[in-house]
Amino acid sequence: MTTTVGSFPKPDYLVKARSDFASGKISQEELTQLEKKATEECIRLQEEIGLDILVDGEMERGDMVTFFAEKMRGFGISGLVRSYGNRYYRKPVVISEVRREKPITVQMFEYAQSLTEKPVKGIVTGPYTICSWSFDEYYPDRRGCVMALAKEMHKEVVDLEGAGARYIQIDEPAIFTRPDEIDLAIEAMKIVTEGIEAKTISHICYGDFAVMYPRILDLAVDQLDLEFANSDFANLEIFRQPKFTKEIAIGVLDVHSHIVEKKDEVKANIRKALGVFPVESVYIDPDCGLKTRTPDEAEAKLRVMVEAVKEVREELGVE
């Protein structure tokens, strides 16, 4: 099965519309119309390429944490914070009890799912990552903040399932940034996915798997979605021992590189991965969201990926 991690590049007209909206030149309604147009184009593209599990492309989202913080009660936004070098950005700040007052991602999920017969993934940012990438000026400790967010994100996941999502992904890229807090991330995930019957997935990236394996198997999800292409599949050996116990989505496209992968190279990597993970538990996708690539690069990379999977399937004689 082929899928993607979540974000697609935004078309130029939407990039412009987002900046026009920020400076008050267009209304929320006009922006939403263009987000829906971009979502429909994104769904059509994925169908045409032949992906199995689709995404809405996250056309209404900017930063994966700020998007949720802005839509919940309890958050403010900081002044400019310096990140790498001379880049500045604004970071969410927890200033009072966090509360999700209404569904955040459900409307766009429903719209995207209404456009296609194929399953569309519901995708949310996990509580551990939202807390880690925000300032907390309210809760006495990180545990308080993460657990409060876990309860709120659980409501979002329940609503996505209620809206028909058969696959729900909880992104937790921050897990790898503090290996000493893995217990907290595991405890939070249990709350987020409690009672959910849809297939649950966690996408984790940026990390050294060796430090976190096998503890990440304790995350309460059915599938882990990890990056491999970026490290040239050097990580693969870690997962032989102890045995991997979940489904795995294997990143075969390096989203940080503008170079389009060669089909034969992707096929070789898939075969290498199938030497470690049983074929029935394997999904193939890019390492991470595609929003940093140009639309042309994203499309070309995905075509190579889908073609590679198709050929490996044929060669192995599997469905």
Ligand SMILES: [Zn+2]
């Ligand atoms: Zn990622």
